[in-house]
Amino acid sequence: xxxxxxxxxxxxxxxxxxxGLDPRLELIPxxxxxxxxxxxxxxxxxxxxxxxxxxxxxxxxxxxxxxxxKPQIAFYEQYGxxxxxxxxxxxxxxxxxxxxxxxxxxxxxxxxxSKAYSSAYxxxxxxxxxxxxxxxxxxxxxxxxxxxxxxxxxxxxxxxxSKGIFVLVKTxxxxxxxxxxxxxxxxxIYEIVALMVDGWSSNYVGEYGYSSIGAVxxxxxxxxxxxxxxLMPNSYFLVxxxxxxxxxxxxxxxxxxxxxxxxxxxxxxxILYAYKREKDELVENYGAAARKEAMKMRDAINKTLEKxxxxxx
Amino acid sequence: xxxxxxxxxxxxxxxxxxxGLDPRLELIPxxxxxxxxxxxxxxxxxxxxxxxxxxxxxxxxxxxxxxxxKPQIAFYEQYGxxxxxxxxxxxxxxxxxxxxxxxxxxxxxxxxxSKAYSSAYxxxxxxxxxxxxxxxxxxxxxxxxxxxxxxxxxxxxxxxxSKGIFVLVKTxxxxxxxxxxxxxxxxxIYEIVALMVDGWSSNYVGEYGYSSIGAVxxxxxxxxxxxxxxLMPNSYFLVxxxxxxxxxxxxxxxxxxxxxxxxxxxxxxxILYAYKREKDELVENYGAAARKEAMKMRDAINKTLEKxxxxxx
Numbered sequence: 007x008x009x010x011x012x013x014x015x016x017x018x019x020x021x022x023x024x025x026g027l028d029p030r031l032e033l034i035p036x037x038x039x040x041x042x043x044x045x046x047x048x049x050x051x052x053x054x055x056x057x058x059x060x061x062x063x064x065x066x067x068x069x070x071x072x073x074x075x076k077p078q079i080a081f082y083e084q085y086g087x088x089x090x091x092x093x094x095x096x097x098x099x100x101x102x103x104x105x106x107x108x109x110x111x112x113x114x115x116x117x118x119x120s121k122a123y124s125s126a127y128x129x130x131x132x133x134x135x136x137x138x139x140x141x142x143x144x145x146x147x148x149x150x151x152x153x154x155x156x157x158x159x160x161x162x163x164x165x166x167x168s169k170g171i172f173v174l175v176k177t178x179x180x181x182x183x184x185x186x187x188x189x190x191x192x193x194x195i196y197e198i199v200a201l202m203v204d205g206w207s208s209n210y211v212g213e214y215g216y217s218s219i220g221a222v223x224x225x226x227x228x229x230x231x232x233x234x235x236x237l238m239p240n241s242y243f244l245v246x247x248x249x250x251x252x253x254x255x256x257x258x259x260x261x262x263x264x265x266x267x268x269x270x271x272x273x274x275x276x277i278l279y280a281y282k283r284e285k286d287e288l289v290e291n292y293g294a295a296a297r298k299e300a301m302k303m304r305d306a307i308n309k310t311l312e313k314x315x316x317x318x319x
Numbered sequence: 320x321x322x323x324x325x326x327x328x329x330x331x332x333x334x335x336x337x338x339g340l341d342p343r344l345e346l347i348p349x350x351x352x353x354x355x356x357x358x359x360x361x362x363x364x365x366x367x368x369x370x371x372x373x374x375x376x377x378x379x380x381x382x383x384x385x386x387x388x389k390p391q392i393a394f395y396e397q398y399g400x401x402x403x404x405x406x407x408x409x410x411x412x413x414x415x416x417x418x419x420x421x422x423x424x425x426x427x428x429x430x431x432x433s434k435a436y437s438s439a440y441x442x443x444x445x446x447x448x449x450x451x452x453x454x455x456x457x458x459x460x461x462x463x464x465x466x467x468x469x470x471x472x473x474x475x476x477x478x479x480x481s482k483g484i485f486v487l488v489k490t491x492x493x494x495x496x497x498x499x500x501x502x503x504x505x506x507x508i509y510e511i512v513a514l515m516v517d518g519w520s521s522n523y524v525g526e527y528g529y530s531s532i533g534a535v536x537x538x539x540x541x542x543x544x545x546x547x548x549x550l551m552p553n554s555y556f557l558v559x560x561x562x563x564x565x566x567x568x569x570x571x572x573x574x575x576x577x578x579x580x581x582x583x584x585x586x587x588x589x590i591l592y593a594y595k596r597e598k599d600e601l602v603e604n605y606g607a608a609a610r611k612e613a614m615k616m617r618d619a620i621n622k623t624l625e626k627x628x629x630x631x632x
Contacts, residue, residue: 053446080433080439081432083439085444086439087400087403114425119341122397133361138399149427150464151490177465179469186466195508
């Protein structure tokens, strides 16, 4: 079951850190990009090759200190089919290094269309009885705006293929409050979504008491996280917004339960492009800079968890 | 401006019908699929080639009687990169026949990620100053759950590249009410989203009084459509759910304004796979069956509009 693999990896690596693989071409070192521009010109092919090389170096530098990576598919889709080729190869490479893959795809549609999305990302697609995998991932993020006939297609594949989903509950961006924080009766919309997630999650609880149906809860809203932790006791939280978006170790501690489990915290930019802040370091050592930053983040979160009596190791 | 191109095409072709290009492999005739299975085996490549051939025949049969097609990208993503290759080629072929493309992608994410999605689908991606197109479309559907810092990235490209967006307001599926119909104060969530759409739309109004910022309003909820028509007077509605999902010509009439404009109505399954209901017709004539069905739908809608005094031609 996805959630058990995740928790075992967190415990083994002593780290609830997820590295967000969000390739921003303008931030990838020239020493990586130049040879591909020389070879392929300023094309999607060159972008794709540069991204893949960059991602592999990051993965090589973090695979032993984090349980999972979270590629944000938008950053691959913008380079078309070639970009998605880099997405697939990145996921496969990360898997081969023992990392779990959380595909940040935020899909969601009406029933039969959601089924196609689920087949694409966590299930299999059927071609005359042949079951084939389109895009590899162990879990994906899902948008709840269309309600549960959208979600149930993903949940079927969670069950069938031992995968996971993280439903958007309270996102990390500034305008997330516009809809998610509206009051309906005595509850906010995100609380109502949380109760829906809690309802679905109870059937997919693994041996550590957590479910493969999780929730996205932004690091930038620690008070909301405290309340949501109570509403979804069995759901693992995927917590974006740490680092570049402003979330700190103290901000994310509310997303963890007293057992020190219950959340993984994602950072993308602050880890991937840490080399930009290392003035004394060679650009070529961007992988080492990312490792250092991921360790710093892990240590900060573990220390804060310990301080709050939430030790999981 | 996208919305003007759309309205001109509607008037010229006397048709507010959009054909949803949702390829379901199991419904595509064997005479199309078999040769590709023979050549490529039961693979994504075979699926992709079969879908492209099928789509081209449909396009050849409808391009003169409908203003736009709406490929649902989930049905292509499920066949991986090869499936997306069919998506791109389908869009390009439809464009070459004078059809507008509404990419049904339902994307939406935090600001910088939404920018990547927008670049992928209606904008351009930047590779060292080269501006390249990843996936072709004239307009796309967008999910509002993350609020307006998500939407504004798309709106920038609407302006820059003369494109359009349709924001999900009230979707056609059975469980759409779970979140969209919740009351907040004296309004439902979909009404609040509608007022947001109306706010954004006013800056992008073209010469017919309609905006390139439109809304998705399901045919299956005619009473809601009536109310939404008033809340978003300038927004074009993309109305899914006609035909296979149960929506009729009488159901969609509320989505139109008194000038007979204001909505395009999508049908996917009922048109694409019309050949399945034509017992006396050869399977090979699936394109002709689709044409017949699209004309029937056009005529039913036009007749109903005329009955309600909403003539646009």
